[in-house]
Amino acid sequence: MNPTPPASRTPPFDVLVREVGPRDGLQSIARTMPTEAKHRWITALAASGLRTIEAGSFVSPKLLPQMADAAAIVRQALTIPGLAVAALAPNLRGARDAFAAGAPELVLTVSASNEHSLANVRMTTEQAVAEAKKICEWRGALPADQRPFVGVALSTSFGCSLSGPVSEDRVVALAVQLAAGGADAVHLADTVGYANPVQVKRLTARVKRELGGKLGAGHFHNTRGQGLANAVAALEAGVTALDSSLGGLGGCPYAPGATGNIVTEDLVFLLESMGLRTGIDLEKLIAARAIVAAALPGEPLYGHLADAGLPKGFVYAATARS
Amino acid sequence: MNPTPPASRTPPFDVLVREVGPRDGLQSIARTMPTEAKHRWITALAASGLRTIEAGSFVSPKLLPQMADAAAIVRQALTIPGLAVAALAPNLRGARDAFAAGAPELVLTVSASNEHSLANVRMTTEQAVAEAKKICEWRGALPADQRPFVGVALSTSFGCSLSGPVSEDRVVALAVQLAAGGADAVHLADTVGYANPVQVKRLTARVKRELGGKLGAGHFHNTRGQGLANAVAALEAGVTALDSSLGGLGGCPYAPGATGNIVTEDLVFLLESMGLRTGIDLEKLIAARAIVAAALPGEPLYGHLADAGLPKGFVYAATARS
Numbered sequence A, B: 001m002n003p004t005p006p007a008s009r010t011p012p013f014d015v016l017v018r019e020v021g022p023r024d025g026l027q028s029i030a031r032t033m034p035t036e037a038k039h040r041w042i043t044a045l046a047a048s049g050l051r052t053i054e055a056g057s058f059v060s061p062k063l064l065p066q067m068a069d070a071a072a073i074v075r076q077a078l079t080i081p082g083l084a085v086a087a088l089a090p091n092l093r094g095a096r097d098a099f100a101a102g103a104p105e106l107v108l109t110v111s112a113s114n115e116h117s118l119a120n121v122r123m124t125t126e127q128a129v130a131e132a133k134k135i136c137e138w139r140g141a142l143p144a145d146q147r148p149f150v151g152v153a154l155s156t157s158f159g160c161s162l163s164g165p166v167s168e169d170r171v172v173a174l175a176v177q178l179a180a181g182g183a184d185a186v187h188l189a190d191t192v193g194y195a196n197p198v199q200v201k202r203l204t205a206r207v208k209r210e211l212g213g214k215l216g217a218g219h220f221h222n223t224r225g226q227g228l229a230n231a232v233a234a235l236e237a238g239v240t241a242l243d244s245s246l247g248g249l250g251g252c253p254y255a256p257g258a259t260g261n262i263v264t265e266d267l268v269f270l271l272e273s274m275g276l277r278t279g280i281d282l283e284k285l286i287a288a289r290a291i292v293a294a295a296l297p298g299e300p301l302y303g304h305l306a307d308a309g310l311p312k313g314f315v316y317a318a319t320a321r322s
Helices: A021-027 A035-047 A070-077 A092-101 A114-121 A125-140 A168-180 A197-214 A227-236 A264-273 A282-287 A289-295 A317-321 B021-027 B035-047 B070-077 B092-101 B114-121 B125-140 B168-180 B197-214 B227-236 B264-273 B282-287 B289-295 B317-321
Strands: A016-019 A052-057 A084-088 A105-111 A149-155 A185-190 A215-220 A241-244 B016-019 B052-057 B084-088 B105-111 B149-155 B185-190 B215-220 B241-244
Touching (some): A016 A264, A021 A052, A035 A052, A035 A070, A035 A289, A052 A070, A092 A105, A092 A125, A105 A114, A105 A125, A149 A168, A168 A197, A185 A241, A197 B264, A215 A227, A282 A289, B021 B035, B021 B052, B035 B282, B035 B289, B084 B092, B092 B105, B185 B241, B197 B227, B227 B241, B241 B264, B264 B282
Parallel strands (some): A052 A084, A215 A241, B016 B241, B052 B084, B105 B149, B215 B241
16 A cells, blocks of 8 residues: 555645645746755745645756755755655656655656657656656555655646647556556646646546546646636546646746746635635735745746735635635 | 627637727726727737727726727727727717717626725616616617617626625626616626636526526636636636737736736637637737737736747647638
8 A cells, every 4th residue: 555645634625735836946947046045935835834845856966956955955844744745756766865855755757748758858758657667666665654655747748849739548548557557646747838728627537537546636837828727627627636836936937928837826816716725824825925036036926816915805715614 | 689799790700709908908007008009909909800899988088088089999990891899888978979989889887896886987786787778778769770789797796896795696686687678798797806717607607597698708807817717617607708808908007917807818829729719810919919018118918828929739729620
């Protein structure tokens, strides 16, 4: 038996919002956030009620110098009570390093697009699937009480900026293969912001039918403004976890409006408005933007809620139900 | 028999995108766009394939000096072949003026929130409903071949920034009353950006059940980033027309990120990606932003598609089907 995700041990909520800013956000921008600021940021995010945070990526510091302090960040994050600390590992070596730092949840990546896989990790999709299986086998050999949860982000699931459309049959087959290979969850990722709600609903429902409880988070980028619409479509198809980034940190430095991940503040507001409990305090979440703004002056922060504020008479989903 | 909306006479499409930038966008900003620029803008919008454009508002120029040239704008817009020209009229006097200018489609407004109605047009909701009925009666007395199409935008249908939540029963009752009073269509408007997809789907479906073909456009603002998700929810509940504004022009000058209407470019991209034909050329639409940028230098233009560009391998819905 593999462990359940650490976050599921916390009090009831309807949607698990997985904050990926310290990993996906920071690795998508050129600048490096000081370790101390990262820790303050993660602490503030956790204090707002976020239960799972991707704290860093265990890649070569030559490739991503902004992630060189991943082990220190994970160790510090582990001192925050109740927080499930996730870390990205591109290969077995990264997985071992993340495990050594104590990360209870690993995120591996496999790109559904072979071209993207080659460009991104210099492996074919097939090789990346084999690497994921190897990591799951290594995990299975660990003492039962130490095994980290292993999710696989299936990137470019909804299209690829190098090769264009990606076959849905291929994505479903890869998801099945990864689950069979031992992954605890498969996250469907719209890495380049190509997805639309019809596609998201259709593909997510297909993967849900095949994987059941191993369907992981929906991971959407807001590159073309469609991120929250896709998030709602994923929920309708049975997803119960969504990735997002505070202030939409990330994106491509060469395209000013081409933001990265969907914005955590706007997502949480949307979910709570829809009557879905997140367990997150929006005002604390918005306050955490100041830490990022101070640590990365001039870096664009996205999102609307921080400017517009909460509606008059707004109530959290938990309050509305009680 | 009242006339069908002029736009429905054009070739088949799945969703009618109603461009409201020259009306809702311009009336929400402090500056005035020169008449000549407005005409060039409307011409470019129509050339991109937009079939219905709200060209202006027939309000007192003392209240909204940026709309003082509404009659000239409508007359010029009427020279564009195939374009359905709509104009907002806050009262019978405005409706007469819009009709005199030749507008084949009128948009009246009734606010579901009494507080908002009083603040906005100095009439109670009840008085505004009576005024709408009076306008429909005046319209009915015109020669049959000259009667303009009359839609009523039911504003603050999803919440009010003055009074908070708005009762859904009240919105449904008002919609029924307006349709019974002679309105050809009732548009449900999220004037202040409070709506969420669950609410939009529920309320829109209720109004659709009562009004059938008289359910008008969904009118959403992107104030809290949720605009496109709400647009998708409205489509799922049976709406076939959506209002939007090029570059999301509008919003509140006091809240930098608090954009106005949903962004036409992003909406059209989303619809076409979902397989819904709009008949609109996205590249021509994006090119039209330059006219606004030149005429209103420094005015923020929103939207993601213009920066990110179309996905590799993107096909329009009409092409995908053929």
